[in-house]
Amino acid sequence: xxxxxxxxxxxxxxxxxxxxxxxxxxxxxxxxxxxxxxxxxxxxxxxxxxxxxxxxxxxxxxxxxxxxxxxxxxxxxxxxxxxxxxxxxxxxxxxxxxxxxxxxxxxxxxxxxxxxxxxxxxxxxxxxxxxxxxxxxxxxxxxxxxxxxxxxxxxxxxxxxxxxxxxxxxxxxxxxxxxxxxxxxxxxxxxxxxxxxxxxxxxxxxxxxxxxxxxxxxxxxxxxxxxxxxxxxxxxxxxxxxxxxxxxxxxxxxxxxxxxxxxxxxxxxxxxxxxxxxxxxxxxxxxxxx
Amino acid sequence: xxxxxxxxxxxxxxxxxxxxxxxxxxxxxxxxxxxxxxxxxxxxxxxxxxxxxxxxxxxxxxxxxxxxxxxxxxxxxxxxxxxxxxxxxxxxxxxxxxxxxxxxxxxxxxxxxxxxxxxxxxxxxxxxxxxxxxxxxxxxxxxxxxxxxxxxxxxxxxxxxxxxxxxxxxxxxxxxxxxxxxxxxxxxxxxxxxxxxxxxxxxxxxxxxxxxxxxxxxxxxxxxxxxxxxxxxxxxxxxxxxxxxxxxxxxxxxxxxxxxxxxx
Numbered sequence: 155x156x157x158x159x160x161x162x163x164x165x166x167x168x169x170x171x172x173x174x175x176x177x178x179x180x181x182x183x184x185x186x187x188x189x190x191x192x193x194x195x196x197x198x199x200x201x202x203x204x205x206x207x208x209x210x211x212x213x214x215x216x217x218x219x220x221x222x223x224x225x226x227x228x229x230x231x232x233x234x235x236x237x238x239x240x241x242x243x244x245x246x247x248x249x250x251x252x253x254x255x256x257x258x259x260x261x262x263x264x265x266x267x268x269x270x271x272x273x274x275x276x277x278x279x280x281x282x283x284x285x286x287x288x289x290x291x292x293x294x295x296x297x298x299x300x301x302x303x304x305x306x307x308x309x310x311x312x313x314x315x316x317x318x319x320x321x322x323x324x325x326x327x328x329x330x331x332x333x334x335x336x337x338x339x340x341x342x343x344x345x346x347x348x349x350x351x352x353x354x355x356x357x358x359x360x361x362x363x364x365x366x367x368x369x370x371x372x373x374x375x376x377x378x379x380x381x382x383x384x385x386x387x388x389x390x391x392x393x394x395x396x397x398x399x400x401x402x403x404x405x406x407x408x409x410x411x412x413x414x415x416x417x418x419x420x421x422x423x424x425x426x427x428x429x430x431x432x433x434x435x436x437x438x439x440x441x442x443x444x
Numbered sequence: 445x446x447x448x449x450x451x452x453x454x455x456x457x458x459x460x461x462x463x464x465x466x467x468x469x470x471x472x473x474x475x476x477x478x479x480x481x482x483x484x485x486x487x488x489x490x491x492x493x494x495x496x497x498x499x500x501x502x503x504x505x506x507x508x509x510x511x512x513x514x515x516x517x518x519x520x521x522x523x524x525x526x527x528x529x530x531x532x533x534x535x536x537x538x539x540x541x542x543x544x545x546x547x548x549x550x551x552x553x554x555x556x557x558x559x560x561x562x563x564x565x566x567x568x569x570x571x572x573x574x575x576x577x578x579x580x581x582x583x584x585x586x587x588x589x590x591x592x593x594x595x596x597x598x599x600x601x602x603x604x605x606x607x608x609x610x611x612x613x614x615x616x617x618x619x620x621x622x623x624x625x626x627x628x629x630x631x632x633x634x635x636x637x638x639x640x641x642x643x644x645x646x647x648x649x650x651x652x653x654x655x656x657x658x659x660x661x662x663x664x665x666x667x668x669x670x671x672x673x674x675x676x677x678x679x680x681x682x683x684x685x686x687x688x689x690x691x692x693x694x695x696x697x698x699x700x701x702x703x704x705x706x707x708x
Contacts, residue, residue: 292563294565295563295564295565295566296560296561296562296563296564296565297547297551297554297559297560297561297562297564298560298561299565300540300544300547300548300551300564300565301548301551303537303539303540303544304537304540304548306539307537307538307539307540308535308537310499311531311535311537312548313519313520314497314498314499314519314520314522314523314529315520315523315548315549315551315552315608315612316520316521316523316524316551316552316612317520317548317551318520319520371539419539419541419592420592423541423590423592
């Protein structure tokens with residue numbers, strides 16, 4: 155693998171895990187525009203544990219995940235008191251507070267950032283990305299996943315059906331924290347350096363876009379969204395600065411043509427081999443009848 | 445000593461600001477009964493459903509299910525004690541398929557961690573899915589269980605909502621206008637289906653405007669008007685009752701010249 159390719163694959167893996175973090179809350183109807191804040195905490199926790207506490211990678215990454223899971227759990231209580239655009243603003247404000255704190259904190263290197271001694275290679279990133287993808291696909295196939303999607307569609311009726319809406323929402327925020335922390339810790343260990351400026355508002359917006367453009371109805375959404383957002387700008391590189399214009403137009407078109415995301419449940423159903431076979435049989439049957 | 449009623453609504457009061465939407469309402473739904481709750485528009489029928497199912501807290505009185513006081517239970521726990529309901533406007537989850545909507549109705553049955561974390565979405569021949577498919581068949585719903593609910597005809601969606609409410613294994617099933625929008629054939633089918641499930645010991649409380657459906661299904665009726673109970677008795681007598689006729693048709697009152705003059 156060339157250095158260029160390895161770089162793209164690495165960032166794709168990190169983005170994918172990050173996108174799944176935002177997806178699990180979005181699938182249950184909560185929009186988190188504070189993704190960068192969670193990722194930053196994960197990255198800095200791993201960086202601190204590695205460079206200051208001299209801990210090995212197999213401790214720094216789980217520790218980072220535990221910390222961001224706890225932050226996700228705690229932040230869910232005030233955030234879940236808000237709805238819709240107010241929740242978007244509340245999570246956004248959280249990320250700004252985190253970035254501001256890290257920039258001003260001498261413990262975490264302030265604007266200079268931190269160097270992370272232990273390196274994690276691309277194979278580990280791929281393994282983690284595949285693992286997280288499978289985990290989220292599995293989760294969405296369980297009753298918990300069904301309850302999450304029910305909450306997304308109708309909270310009051312979900313409650314009447316016996317779903318503990320608040321518990322599911324808190325759990326998804328906690329899981330989102332852990333996954334965002336994992337993506338941050340992997341970022342820190344792969345690029346060997348963290349700085350607060352990287353975890354900015356644009357990153358939060360991008361990752362939420364991965365999920366919304368990809369689609370929040372199935373676990374395919376973040377996968378397609380991350381691929382789309384990571385690879386299209388690279389493919390458009392030949393166009394020079396115009397690539398941003400083309401990319402922007404592509405996003406607007408996507409939102410206009412597929413407002414519920416690129417991948418919807420109906421699309422998945424239409425593409426599934428089982429349905430394809432039955433439809434083919436029906437078509438053949440009709441031909442015979444005609 | 446008569447058996448404990450399945451549902452007892454006792455002196456229930458609910459106010460929204462200055463408006464009293466349930467004014468000292470008391471009635472019993474006997475075990476195994478098929479009871480109708482009727483009344484003119486705005487009488488407080490759906491509000492009564494919302495109070496019983498816990499959407500709103502009550503301001504006074506008591507609600508008990510099979511002897512157990514339930515008015516302090518949060519809404520999500522009431523399905524667990526055996527109370528299930530449908531909604532006036534179809535409230536199926538639009539992004540869930542037919543079978544997923546029905547399986548959501550089983551949520552309260554899946555109490556163990558293992559059943560919560562089993563990948564039911566992948567288990568095509570699994571126990572939960574087979575139970576859901578069986579109920580759909582019994583209700584005469586002949587659609588692809590994996591199709592989206594949003595594209596289905598109104599009558600079919602209405603029936604799916606009844607099936608979803610049944611999946612929790614309720615003792616009391618409350619249906620809010622189940623026959624509204626159905627054609628006569630669908631209404632007759634629904635009535636036959638509900639009679640069938642009532643034979644298994646289920647108690648029914650039904651809000652409905654279609655009086656032929658009510659006469660066909662329910663032996664007993666309670667009538668609400670402006671949040672007050674005005675009739676509680678056999679369905680046969682309801683249309684002859686003076687208070688009920690007055691509520692639906694208004695009173696016969698001739699405006700006098702004096703009254704008109706005062707108004708002007």
